[in-house]
Amino acid sequence: MKGIVFTEFLEMVEEKFGLETADKVITTSKVENGGAYTAVGTYNHKDILEMVTALASLINSPVSPLVKVFGHHLAKVFVKKFPDFFSSQKTLFDFLISIDGYIHVEVRKLYPEAELPTFSHRKIRENCLELTYKSQRPFADLASGLIDGCIEHYGEKIKVSYQDLDDNGCHRRFTLVRELI
Numbered sequence: 001m002k003g004i005v006f007t008e009f010l011e012m013v014e015e016k017f018g019l020e021t022a023d024k025v026i027t028t029s030k031v032e033n034g035g036a037y038t039a040v041g042t043y044n045h046k047d048i049l050e051m052v053t054a055l056a057s058l059i060n061s062p063v064s065p066l067v068k069v070f071g072h073h074l075a076k077v078f079v080k081k082f083p084d085f086f087s088s089q090k091t092l093f094d095f096l097i098s099i100d101g102y103i104h105v106e107v108r109k110l111y112p113e114a115e116l117p118t119f120s121h122r123k124i125r126e127n128c129l130e131l132t133y134k135s136q137r138p139f140a141d142l143a144s145g146l147i148d149g150c151i152e153h154y155g156e157k158i159k160v161s162y163q164d165l166d167d168n169g170c171h172r173r174f175t176l177v178r179e180l181i
């Protein structure tokens, strides 16, 4: 997994829970290189799960909502770092459809070693999009948080529901309904 995910996770922990907690997350999770991540490096994706689990026990929270909060944070980071991906799509649905066929394709060009999920989509109606996350890695909660952050960015009134298609967070179908005005 690319280092940007790790550096942003630790930044978020520091920002929301303080430097001391961020340090404890690194020391108690026993991750490979003592938390010395660079944005362009590549690391084991299990380390991020180790760190989220360490944070969860430090602040006495379940893991899943924390991963989702991190996804929301990551969406904001992406808006700042990659504004063109957002400005080139007028609506949230167009943006989400563009992840699989465009955004992650460009990410792969930049980082051939990137481990990316797939998103298939089905436009059910004009105001209803079904988006299916599938990965070799269990980051469905991260996808949930990323979607929430993108909804916030586009400022549209959207209701999200989902159905898990496996038991380990690798396969989730989201249904997004846009309120008509």
Ligand code: HEM
Binding pocket: 001, 002, 004, 005, 078, 079, 082, 085, 086, 099, 103, 104, 107, 113, 114, 115, 116, 117, 135, 136, 137, 138, 139, 140, 142, 143, 144, 146, 147, 150
């Ligand atoms: C500007 C927008 C985006 C950029 C630049 C981007 C880029 C990336 C990068 C660099 C990774 C890490 C790859 C690796 O670790 O090897 C990643 C992973 C991931 N992306 Fe995106 N992404 C974007 C939008 C989204 C959105 C909106 C979603 C969700 C709807 C999403 C879902 C995911 C998930 C869940 C992963 C974790 C890996 C996995 O599940 O297998 N991405 N993305």
